[in-house]
Amino acid sequence: SQTIHxxxxxxxxxxxxPLSLECTVEGTSNPNLYWYRQAxxxxxxxxxxxxxxxxxxxxxxxxLSASRPQDRQFILSSKKLLLSDSGFYLCAxxxxxxxFFGPGTRLTVx
Amino acid sequence: GIxxxxxxPDLILQEGANSTLRCNFSDSVNNLQWFHQNPWGQLINLxxxxxxxxxxxxxxxxxxxxxxxxxxxxxxxxxxxxxVYFCAVAYMGxxRFGAGTRLTVxP
Numbered sequence: 001s002q003t004i005h006x007x008x009x010x011x012x013x014x015x016x017x018p019l020s021l022e023c024t025v026e027g028t029s030n031p032n033l034y035w036y037r038q039a040x041x042x043x044x045x046x047x048x049x050x051x052x053x054x055x056x057x058x059x060x061x062x063x064l065s066a067s068r069p070q071d072r073q074f075i076l077s078s079k080k081l082l083l084s085d086s087g088f089y090l091c092a093x094x095x096x097x098x099x100f101f102g103p104g105t106r107l108t109v110x
Numbered sequence: 111g112i113x114x115x116x117x118x119p120d121l122i123l124q125e126g127a128n129s130t131l132r133c134n135f136s137d138s139v140n141n142l143q144w145f146h147q148n149p150w151g152q153l154i155n156l157x158x159x160x161x162x163x164x165x166x167x168x169x170x171x172x173x174x175x176x177x178x179x180x181x182x183x184x185x186x187x188x189x190x191x192x193x194v195y196f197c198a199v200a201y202m203g204x205x206r207f208g209a210g211t212r213l214t215v216x217p
Contacts, residue, residue, distance in 0.1 A: 034205070038151075042194060044207040088151055097160075098143060099198070099205065101153035 006091050006102035013109055014034040019064075019078040021105050023091030026072065033074040035066055038088040038104075052073060071073035081109045112137045116197050116208035123187050127137045131182040131211045133197030142173050143210035144182050148193045148212070156182070156195075160201050 002025045006110045013019060025031055035047040046059045048066035056066050063082050074091055086109045091102040113136035123129055135142075144156040157164050157171040159180065164171055168187075173180040184191055194210040 036207075042212070043209045044196065044198075046205060046207075049205075090153060092153075097141060098155055098158035099143075100155055104151050104153075106151070 002099060002100065003092060004093055004102040004104055006105055007090075008105060009103065009104045010091065011108070012106065015080050015083055015109055016080050019076070019081050019085070019107070021076040021089055021091075021107075024072055025074075025076040025093045028072070028095050030071060030095065031095050033068065034092040034094070034099065035074065035076050036090045036101075037094065038090065039086075040103070048076070064076075083109050085109050112139065112199055112201060112206045114197060114199055114206050114208040116195075116211050118211060119209065121214070123213065125189060125215055125217050126185060127187050127215075128183070129213070131184070131195055131197075133180040133182070133199075133208055135180075135199045136199075137178070137201065138209050139175070139199040139201050141205070142175075142180055144171055144180070145196040145198065146191075146193050147196065152174045153196070163206075165191075171205060177202045185190045187213075187214045189217050190217050 004070050034049045036044045038044045050068045064078050073104045089105045094097045112190050115134045142160050146154045159171045159173045160166045161173050161175045168185045170183045192215050196210045198207045
């Protein structure tokens with residue numbers, strides 16, 4: 001069966017520091033991968049999606065970037081965090097119908 | 111882009127009651143899903159239902175694609191049903207979430 005991992009589960013970072021969140025998927029090949037952010041406990045915003053290695057589409061201009069170095073690995077990064085980057089970050093995968101989410105990373109930028 | 115509206119925004123039920131959550135969307139879609147986000151933030155995929163009706167235990171969902179809405183039914187609600195329910199629609203890979211319905215089931 002397929003599983004999706006995200007780490008870390010929680011993260012507290014100072015403004016201006018770099019960020020790297022990792023997501024890996026097991027049990028499937030060539031999935032579509034997604035990064036979402038959820039602020040204020042409601043409403044998910046799609047940040048990036050990827051249909052294959054090295055293929056990244058960005059939904060909104062922002063302080064973040066994404067990379068897909070391997071088929072089942074998706075990384076969310078920032079060179080310098082802003083206060084507004086705080087939120088709950090969710091990685092998801094899909095193959096055919098349906099998206100399935102990881103456990104999320106709760107990021108607090110101070 | 112596609113607009114997604116969910117109603118009601120908040121719902122409080124007594125345990126054992128039934129409820130209906132609604133999702134309206136503004137354009138044709140080829141993917142519609144319902145999710146439940148538990149109090150710990152975990153998003154659980156409930157239904158993948160671009161059209162028709164599906165049932166899973168006490169939950170069922172109906173999507174009428176031609177009229178651009180979907181309904182999620184919860185029967186005999188339990189306190190563990192509490193959380194936020196999201197509808198998400200997609201067309202050609204562009205997925206959009208509604209703002210959610212926050213459900214509180216009281217014992």
